[in-house]
Amino acid sequence: MSSRRADSVREALEHMIVTGELVNGERLDEISLSEKFGCSRTPLREAFQSLAASGLLELIPHRGAFVRHPDLSDMIEMFEVMAELEAFCGRLAARRVTQQDLAELYRTVIACEDAVANNDSDRYYAENEKFHHLLYKASGNQFLADQAGQLHRRLKPYRRLQLRVRGRLEQSLSEHRAILEALENGNADDVAVALRAHVAVQGGKFNDLMASYKSFQQSGQKFGT
Numbered sequence: 291m292s293s294r295r296a297d298s299v300r301e302a303l304e305h306m307i308v309t310g311e312l313v314n315g316e317r318l319d320e321i322s323l324s325e326k327f328g329c330s331r332t333p334l335r336e337a338f339q340s341l342a343a344s345g346l347l348e349l350i351p352h353r354g355a356f357v358r359h360p361d362l363s364d365m366i367e368m369f370e371v372m373a374e375l376e377a378f379c380g381r382l383a384a385r386r387v388t389q390q391d392l393a394e395l396y397r398t399v400i401a402c403e404d405a406v407a408n409n410d411s412d413r414y415y416a417e418n419e420k421f422h423h424l425l426y427k428a429s430g431n432q433f434l435a436d437q438a439g440q441l442h443r444r445l446k447p448y449r450r451l452q453l454r455v456r457g458r459l460e461q462s463l464s465e466h467r468a469i470l471e472a473l474e475n476g477n478a479d480d481v482a483v484a485l486r487a488h489v490a491v492q493g494g495k496f497n498d499l500m501a502s503y504k505s506f507q508q509s510g511q512k513f514g515t
Contacts, residue, residue: 345358376438378434402417
């Protein structure tokens, strides 16, 4: 129960940081946050540790937890590495994917289609996460899957933000279909190219992400509103 509560608190704080509700350099007050989330300090501190690992908080001994907004260049570099990790996962998965893996991936695509039909970006992101983690697993390389999963978690708030861009849900779904088709055909090059393009933030996708990031920070909105 404590772990689930910590996850819930972490996600709420993650959103508050990325949207600018918690500003860069701000010290987090454990007492007020415990009251806000209706929890003890234990899940709150677990959430702090998780956010520190993702680079969104800095924990300074005897001083507390401080918000750290990522530098723009750091964010772009992380997306570049993520794109290559996913492309590598896809290349291996094209050779090693099982029929069960394909069936599970297909189910996530169906669920994503339903989320798009209902314009439900939160549900879409949840199914999108399943899709990507299934790909990591299908690579058959646990070390690679772990590394991809760690960076995926670190970029999670910004990947969620991408889905707020008008038309991005439909575009992402189309890309998932193309990735799944390439996997079914066993074409490693096509899978790698499709995944790299799906994850990388270049050209219009970069401009859209930056515009959304600035917009949410200026307005102080939350992802779920």
